[in-house]
Amino acid sequence: MVAIRGTLKGRDVISINDFSREEIDHILKVSDCIEKDLDSKFGLLSGKILSILFFEPSTRTRMSFESAMYKLGGRCINMGPTELTSVKKGETFSDTIKVISKYADVMVLRHPSDGAARYASEISDVPIINGGDGTGQHPTQTLLDLYTIKKESKLEGANIGILGDLKYGRTVHSLVYALSMYGIDMTFISPPNLSLPEEIKEDLDDKKISYEECERIEDVIGDLDVLYVTRIQRERFPDIMEYKKVSGSYKITKDMLEEGGKENLIILHPLPRIGEIDPDVDDTKYARYFLQTKYGVVVRMAILGLMLGGFE
Amino acid sequence: MKREKLRVEPIKDGTVIDHIMSGQALNVLKVLKIKSPSEETVSMAMNVSSREMGKKDIVKVEDRRLGKGELNKIALIATNATINIIEEYAVVEKYRVSVPKFIDGIIRCKNQNCITNRDEDVATRFKVESKDPLSLRCVYCGSRTSSVEFL
Ligand SMILES: [Zn+2]
Numbered sequence: 484m485v486a487i488r489g490t491l492k493g494r495d496v497i498s499i500n501d502f503s504r505e506e507i508d509h510i511l512k513v514s515d516c517i518e519k520d521l522d523s524k525f526g527l528l529s530g531k532i533l534s535i536l537f538f539e540p541s542t543r544t545r546m547s548f549e550s551a552m553y554k555l556g557g558r559c560i561n562m563g564p565t566e567l568t569s570v571k572k573g574e575t576f577s578d579t580i581k582v583i584s585k586y587a588d589v590m591v592l593r594h595p596s597d598g599a600a601r602y603a604s605e606i607s608d609v610p611i612i613n614g615g616d617g618t619g620q621h622p623t624q625t626l627l628d629l630y631t632i633k634k635e636s637k638l639e640g641a642n643i644g645i646l647g648d649l650k651y652g653r654t655v656h657s658l659v660y661a662l663s664m665y666g667i668d669m670t671f672i673s674p675p676n677l678s679l680p681e682e683i684k685e686d687l688d689d690k691k692i693s694y695e696e697c698e699r700i701e702d703v704i705g706d707l708d709v710l711y712v713t714r715i716q717r718e719r720f721p722d723i724m725e726y727k728k729v730s731g732s733y734k735i736t737k738d739m740l741e742e743g744g745k746e747n748l749i750i751l752h753p754l755p756r757i758g759e760i761d762p763d764v765d766d767t768k769y770a771r772y773f774l775q776t777k778y779g780v781v782v783r784m785a786i787l788g789l790m791l792g793g794f795e
Numbered sequence: 796m797k798r799e800k801l802r803v804e805p806i807k808d809g810t811v812i813d814h815i816m817s818g819q820a821l822n823v824l825k826v827l828k829i830k831s832p833s834e835e836t837v838s839m840a841m842n843v844s845s846r847e848m849g850k851k852d853i854v855k856v857e858d859r860r861l862g863k864g865e866l867n868k869i870a871l872i873a874t875n876a877t878i879n880i881i882e883e884y885a886v887v888e889k890y891r892v893s894v895p896k897f898i899d900g901i902i903r904c905k906n907q908n909c910i911t912n913r914d915e916d917v918a919t920r921f922k923v924e925s926k927d928p929l930s931l932r933c934v935y936c937g938s939r940t941s942s943v944e945f946l
Binding site for chain 1: 906908909910911913914916917933934935936937938939
């Protein structure tokens with residue numbers, strides 16, 4: 484297909500930081516080719532099996548991978564909740580990985596502990612895709628976020644705001660690192676107790692990426708090309724009233740966007756949402772979060788295809 | 796150099812750890828998991844005058860030859876330490892410890908949710924990103940640490 488040959492074949496997809504900007508660009512380019520001619524890709528992974536190993540539930544990520552694999556003519560095998568229970572009872576994590584990696588050509592893993600995917604990649608016979616581990620990385624989500632930004636706005640020179648739980652949000656951390664590779668200026672909007680971890684800010688400082696932090700979305704909405712909204716979870720607040728006050732002040736509404744937003748501002752969200760974006764935004768020109776979900780399947784097709792040698 | 800060695804009695808067999816940054820001798824013992832009462836005969840000299848270092852500590856462990864893994868641990872708290880392996884009162888091997896590129900299995904990851912803290916089968920592994928000042932990164936969860944906490 485496009486230039487760089489075999490960069491992803493047989494490789495693990497654990498952290499966005501394992502990839503160069505050129506490699507990411509290549510994945511996005513392949514995604515674009517797939518999207519343009521979706522039907523011709525069926526059969527490319529015929530006979531290949533994706534094994535889905537989720538140690539914590541995530542129906543959407545799972546279904547998105549299944550959809551991507553089926554669209555390429557491959558098949559999926561899934562560790563169900565019953566097997567998960569038996570894993571918890573006896574077999575070690577490393578034994579489970581060793582065994583399951585014998586059943587498939589590629590494996591997607593989701594796990595509650597940080598770094599579980601990296602560890603699995605060390606002991607697995609087949610390449611591993613990190614489907615989210617702990618508060619750490621979720622690289623396929625990041626790639627689909629980048630793809631959406633590239634398609635619906637721009638990557639170069641965009642002003643991107645990220646709003647919500649920036650401290651624990653796993654999609655946020657991956658995304659920040661990826662955007663930093665593109666030299667993009669970022670604006671972080673969050674309550675003080677959920678601001679971006681110092682460690683990540685230090686990494687941005689090292690890379691000389693400029694960023695701004697603020698508490699009120701109203702103060703910056705007019706400067707943004709892209710607003711990436713994430714959930715603010717109830718568990719992060721000891722007091723329910725405090726939670727309601729905070730989550731209320733971060734709610735994105737149609738009025739807010741029409742009054743303060745740029746003409747071509749777009750709104751993204753990894754979904755599911757719980758009230759961070761008012762449903763009346765859904766039908767506006769700003770909303771791209773459902774499209775983002777659709778792009779997710781395309782980007783995962785590109786990743787699976789590249790890893791298994793269906794594309795170059 | 797020769798005169799300094801006389802400060803602590805020579806040993807017949809074992810390991811002499813010299814040029815330990817002053818004040819770190821007790822930590823070296825901790826790292827080597829030498830506790831009182833101990834199997835080994837251990838002698839220590841603290842705040843010894845040193846031409847290169849001003850003041851230094853020395854630890855002598857009799858009848859114990861330090862392995863590579865133990866050596867790595869010492870490098871983390873006493874960067875300039877030198878190891879002398881002694882057999883029959885003679886130095887048979889001498890080297891300066893150095894912080895390795897990777898550190899396996901001896902340091903705890905400070906991230907409580909890291910797989911190395913959640914699953915007892917998974918040994919820790921850190922990449923040394925900077926030796927001075929010390930900066931380590933967990934290869935699994937990616938957390939960075941500058942203060943060393945031994946397992
Ligand atoms: Zn860790």
